[in-house]
Amino acid sequence: MHCVVTGGNVKVLAKAIHSLSRIGDELYVEPQEDGLALRSVNSSRSAYACFLFAPLFFSRYSVPNRNNFRCKMAIKSVQAVFRSLASLEKTVEKCHIELDEQKNRLTFTLHCKHGLLKTHNLSFQDSESLQAVFDKDSCSNVFRAQPRLLVDTVMHFPPSLEEVTVSVSDERMWVRNHVEEEAEQSKAMLTELCLASDEFDHFAIQAHSSVTFCLKELRGLLVFAESTGLPVSIYFDEPGSPVVLSVTDSVLEGNFVLATLTDDPGLRKNSSRRGHTQPPPPPDDFMNDDMDSYLIAMDTSIVPGPSTAGPPTPPLAGSTCSKRPVATNHRTRIHSEEEEEGEEEGDSEKAEDSDRPPNKKFRSLFFGSVLPPSSQMNTQPVVSQEVLASDSEDDSQDE
Amino acid sequence: MPLSTQSQGDDEQYVLVACSDNARNLSNILKAISFKDHAIFTATPNGLRVTVEDSKCLQANAFIQADIFQEFTIREDSVTFQINLTVLLDCLNIFGGSALPGISTVLRMCYKGYGYPLTLFLEEGGVVTVCKINTQEPEEPVDFEFCSTNVTNKVILQSEGLKEAFSELDLTSEVLQITMSPSQPYFRLSTFGNSGNAHYDYSKDSDMMELFQCTKTQTNRYKMSLLKPSTKALALSCKVSVRTDNRGFLSLQYLVRNDDGQICFVEYYCCPDEDVEEE
Structure with a gap:
């Protein structure tokens, strides 16, 4: 793999990496025939982001000889390559990204002004493909707005705010902070903004609905959208099914898929209680956080079929999920199942039979695995691949 | 300016007097070497050398020539003392260390000799602060023999x-x-x-x-x-x-x-x- 990025595109690439860093701690790099895919997912797997840079984005683009090469690395270390974001445009003339398969290094070389050459040799781990399954085109509600509008909207919410609720009617969109049911009413503050449809470039409503999702990731995408000036499209359905934020131009596409809260508080409470009272579930990093409702939401969201006419959200989506016929290709990973050492989840799962994927309670269809390279940016639900969200990697290739 | 018009007689008891109409000129350069508390000050007629060391492996020296100061009087060939640099920097910035043009702290730094504190007279906008910082037995700086x-x-x-x-x-x-x-x-x-x-x-x-x-x-x-x-x-x-x-x-x-x-x-x-x- 050898990519060359020049001029202003270096900054675009850097901004994309920075906005991915708002999502997760690891950057998944996958050079494909149709472009370089950079992805990230958060630890609770309720948010996923992918940028695909088309070959035309680069002044040179070649994929590695080894087929299906994929790797992941600490996103921090890639961020460090592009640390001086502000001066990047002025200082960096050219950026080479090269894969050294012998040494298992991904080399970023920045050719800067004044003849300064910065070389970063980053170690990486092999990984399986990270792929969210979502179908933004079937979403009933679609909006497109200039980044400025959304930046100005989001600005009114405190940085500490975790979730916002977006509600739509035929002519308006309301954005307000999400107040927990349990929150003390006297201390809660509600901020609400109303945006008229004519503020948007595109405003298409089929279903009056209201979804709640995390603000942090939206902010991450806005950083990118604002610097590139690309309009942001928002796709969503009903509560519980993911919201997709997307930016596109001729040489790149970015999609942020965020889980939304289900609006049935009974379900939420129920599901979180289940996490504690049920017979001991297998060690699972998903169990330790309170994002259960997000995950369930995600599972149900990918029931095939147009979501507007789709089956009603089952009251206990998690159990529905496990009853679903298990697809045949559990073992679609091409790399060894060994868990990476040192990570908390690795430690707990090492005790498990490492030959078999741990029996995760929430079989997230959200992240399919090892799709054919051409099916990148997949927008079709892949039901046949019921694969766990776990991302084991090959640890055997040491540096 | 009250500091600069002080009578000459006062100064005779000091072995070192250094005045500057902008304390930032001194504090800025001292910041460049402030990674440990203890600094060795060596004054000669040429100016001031301030030395800070770490682990006998790193030495930083700041050289402040005599002509950086509006007045620099030294009554001995060499005057050496050790002082807490962090405290000194705090004192030099006692008026906030504003970098705004037209606002500056006037400094008069005096030292009577071995065993005496370093006395700073700082004035900004008609307010005078007098700081006395105890001096310490100077350590011998490491000679790195870098030739x-x-x-x-x-x-x-x-x-x-x-x-x-x-x-x-x-x-x-x-x-x-x-x-x-x-x-x-x-x-x-x-x-x-x-x-x-x-x-x-x-x-x-x-x-x-x-x-x-x-x-x-x-x-x-x-x-x-x-x-x-x-x-x-x-x-x-x-x-x-x-x-x-x-x-x-x-x-x-x-x-x-x-x-x-x-x-x-x-x-x-x-x-x-x-x-x-x-x-």
């Missing part, structure tokens, strides 16, 4: 070029490796961190490079923790001279221009961390 005749390699760079590199240094790397060579890669800074290694290469033809005198390829490692404080000096400076001698000792000299356009120097000496096989 210009033993210098193997030397480059002078515009600080602008190095600032970026130092601000981006991978601090997970224990060492900063400096390679200087008459051939490729000429001048290279390398780090070896958790996520991989990074090299910053400066071409000898770069317009940042003001002087390039390398006779022999030398690769030396220096403890990152020791070199990190030099970033403060780098940030203030406009040019930096990087030299290594035949033992691999590093000398970093920074040319610092103060608010009034006067020039001061800050110098860092650092021992190499370990011997690296020379190619």
Whole structure:
């Protein structure tokens, strides 16, 4: 793999990496025939982001000889390559990204002004493909707005705010902070903004609905959208099914898929209680956080079929999920199942039979695995691949 | 100005009197070497030298020439004392250290001699503060025996070029490796961190490079923790001279221009961390 990025595109690439860093701690790099895919997912797997840079984005683009090469690395270390974001445009003339398969290094070389050459040799781990399954085109509600509008909207919410609720009617969109049911009413503050449809470039409503999702990731995408000036499209359905934020131009596409809260508080409470009272579930990093409702939401969201006419959200989506016929290709990973050492989840799962994927309670269809390279940016639900969200990697290739 | 019009008689009891109409000129340059509390002040008729050391492996010197001060009177050949630099800096900035033009703190620094405190008279906007800082028994600074005749390699760079590199240094790397060579890669800074290694290469033809005198390829490692404080000096400076001698000792000299356009120097000496096989 050898990519060359020049001029202003270096900054675009850097901004994309920075906005991915708002999502997760690891950057998944996958050079494909149709472009370089950079992805990230958060630890609770309720948010996923992918940028695909088309070959035309680069002044040179070649994929590695080894087929299906994929790797992941600490996103921090890639961020460090592009640390001086502000001066990047002025200082960096050219950026080479090269894969050294012998040494298992991904080399970023920045050719800067004044003849300064910065070389970063980053170690990486092999990984399986990270792929969210979502179908933004079937979403009933679609909006497109200039980044400025959304930046100005989001600005009114405190940085500490975790979730916002977006509600739509035929002519308006309301954005307000999400107040927990349990929150003390006297201390809660509600901020609400109303945006008229004519503020948007595109405003298409089929279903009056209201979804709640995390603000942090939206902010991450806005950083990118604002610097590139690309309009942001928002796709969503009903509560519980993911919201997709997307930016596109001729040489790149970015999609942020965020889980939304289900609006049935009974379900939420129920599901979180289940996490504690049920017979001991297998060690699972998903169990330790309170994002259960997000995950369930995600599972149900990918029931095939147009979501507007789709089956009603089952009251206990998690159990529905496990009853679903298990697809045949559990073992679609091409790399060894060994868990990476040192990570908390690795430690707990090492005790498990490492030959078999741990029996995760929430079989997230959200992240399919090892799709054919051409099916990148997949927008079709892949039901046949019921694969766990776990991302084991090959640890055997040491540096 | 009450400070400058004080009678000459008062001054006779002091062995050292230094006055400046802008305390920032002194505090700024002291900030460039403030990585440890204890600083050794050595005053001679030429000016003031302030030395700070760490672990006997790193030494920083700030040279403040006599003409940086509006008045610099010394009654002995040499006056030496040790003082808490952090406290001194706090005192010098007691009025907030504002960088606004037209507002400056007038400083009068007096020292009576061995055993006496260092007395600072600071005035801003008609308010006078008198600070007395106890002095300490001066330690003998380490002599790094860095001699210009033993210098193997030397480059002078515009600080602008190095600032970026130092601000981006991978601090997970224990060492900063400096390679200087008459051939490729000429001048290279390398780090070896958790996520991989990074090299910053400066071409000898770069317009940042003001002087390039390398006779022999030398690769030396220096403890990152020791070199990190030099970033403060780098940030203030406009040019930096990087030299290594035949033992691999590093000398970093920074040319610092103060608010009034006067020039001061800050110098860092650092021992190499370990011997690296020379190619």
